[in-house]
């Protein structure tokens with residue numbers, strides 16, 4: 279098992295390297311001159327040149343790259359031009375906001391999609407199966423930013439049920455003591471019910487928009503996989519042995535059916551990382567997605583690089599987790615390595 | 616031999632609803648197995664042997680429906696029991712082993728636990744004792760190094776080993792009836808014999824009734840007391856094994872026998888049975904489903920089939936038996 283993870287980690291190194299190169303090249307090739315932006319509209323060409331020297335932009339590309347990699351190895355992602363803050367610090371403070379939103383959406387989606395998919399397969403052709411089909415069809419046909427906008431319009435603007443889409447917490451509430459950076463967890467740990475409720479209300483619309491988006495592939499895969507497994511020979515054996523329906527469905531069928539669902543989960547999670555950017559923009563969510571969008575608009579490339587690198591690392595970590603879960607469930611994977 | 620039936624199937628009919636219409640897969644199937652007796656259910660592939668077994672076990676696919684019949688077992692009609700009561704009997708009173716041992720076992724569960732699951736379910740062992748009892752079962756089916764093998768997953772074992780595990784699962788709770796559905800198809804000849812001997816021996820020890828499903832008449836003759844011949848969802852003939860081999864009465868049995876390479880028949884003489892099974896989706900199926908392939912057909916053959924007794928425990932459903 280450990281070998282499996284180590285070998286997967288080794289194969290991830292080239293992709294991380296690739297991402298480092300691509301982020302470096304990409305931000306150099308993006309339109310817009312950071313030095314000109316930083317110097318301001320009224321700056322003289324001389325001032326711009328000075329700033330260019332200060333930022334190291336006058337050096338050759340290979341030189342810049344070596345400097346860039348050296349900085350990366352020291353955990354230095356540069357400073358944001360707009361705020362002057364180190365990118366590492368800014369990403370570290372914003373990451374929990376994105377993580378809380380994404381995980382909330384994912385857990386919500388899993389909590390609904392998996393039971394729905396299992397039930398739809400077990401009670402094939404009944405109303406629950408039809409519900410599952412409607413939900414999955416609706417889920418795939420609605421783009422996530424559209425759901426987000428629609429929700430904000432209906433539940434905030436029209437119905438006034440939800441708070442204004444302006445970030446993680448109402449301005450009148452103070453954030454909970456920092457423990458994990460997740461407002462829900464921190465406020466629950468400190469027993470701050472008011473903040474917990476406030477944070478949950480803010481999280482609801484963006485979280486549900488993203489959950490709906492991830493629900494469809496998860497429910498569909500769970501249903502399909504369960505149906506395939508329920509029709510397989512070993513389920514017939516289990517039934518012929520008189521095992522109780524609970525054992526047959528959960529211990530025998532579900533554990534086998536969950537394997538492709540785990541793969542889908544990984545895929546959905548990486549979709550969600552992307553969808554974050556859109557949802558954070560719609561709901562003014564102070565996460566890394568919004569941070570990257572703002573940086574991109576202002577040609578502030580250090581945060582963009584930082585964002586892409588963070589995503590790449592998350593992606594690798596995600597795939598390792600998936601492999602780990604897979605190995606945990608399936609002995610064939612575990613013992614093969 | 617005592618003639619107390621362990622299982623008596625009467626008038627069993629099964630239909631499958633498919634996209635291309637209703638298929639009458641079984642029609643008025645009847646046969647019985649006595650306690651301690653081994654009966655072979657023989658017929659070419661697609662004749663309804665597995666469906667018969669699944670119907671008796673109550674594990675037909677959702678598309679399959681029993682439209683008539685009874686299966687008397689231990690004083691109760693299995694076909695009339697609800698799913699809950701039937702599940703109590705399955706694995707405890709009547710068990711089944713299947714054709715593909717590798718796919719018939721849960722691929723991600725240790726084989727010892729799969730045996731233990733059945734024991735725990737039917738009260739054959741407590742949760743704590745179950746692992747030990749499972750190892751005992753592995754010993755009984757003569758798996759070498761049972762302690763270690765109990766921890767194995769099916770993909771780590773050979774087909775023959777997997778079939779022994781299946782036998783251990785099926786016999787763990789000492790059932791009164793075992794249905795073995797082509798248990799040796801796909802295994803090599805040596806393993807085939809070992810598995811058949813093992814089933815025969817364990818069944819004999821326990822006085823268990825056994826239904827042995829096969830398309831191999833020679834294998835049936837070697838291991839079974841009686842043979843029931845099935846064709847296109849009908850039972851066409853039932854007779855003691857020797858008698859059937861010596862005097863097959865139904866034209867289909869005779870052809871099947873001629874197609875079986877045995878000691879007396881060389882491979883060169885082997886006659887294959889002309890024609891195929893009739894399309895069971897037809898609504899105008901003839902009374903005798905073999906009539907399309909039969910060389911002895913008479914005008915009466917369109918009438919409902921008679922059940923003719925040809926000797927002791929020898930019945931044939933034919934208007935013009937040999």
Ligand SMILES: Nc1ncnc2c1ncn2[C@@H]1O[C@H](COP(=O)(O)OP(=O)(O)O)[C@@H](O)[C@H]1O
Pocket residue numbers: 631632633638640658659660661662663664665666667676678679895
């Ligand atoms: N799930 C099913 N749906 C439709 N037809 C089926 C199904 N299962 C079996 N049948 C039909 O029943 C007939 C008998 O099948 P089976 O009992 O498996 O034959 P065998 O004698 O080879 O075991 C076949 O013609 C097959 O097409």
Ligand code: SF4
Pocket residue numbers: 866867903904905906907909910911912913916932933934935936
């Ligand atoms: S009933 Fe007639 S057609 Fe059918 S097997 Fe007998 S002789 Fe042939």
Ligand SMILES: [Mg+2]
Pocket residue numbers: 664665666796797
């Ligand atoms: Mg079969």
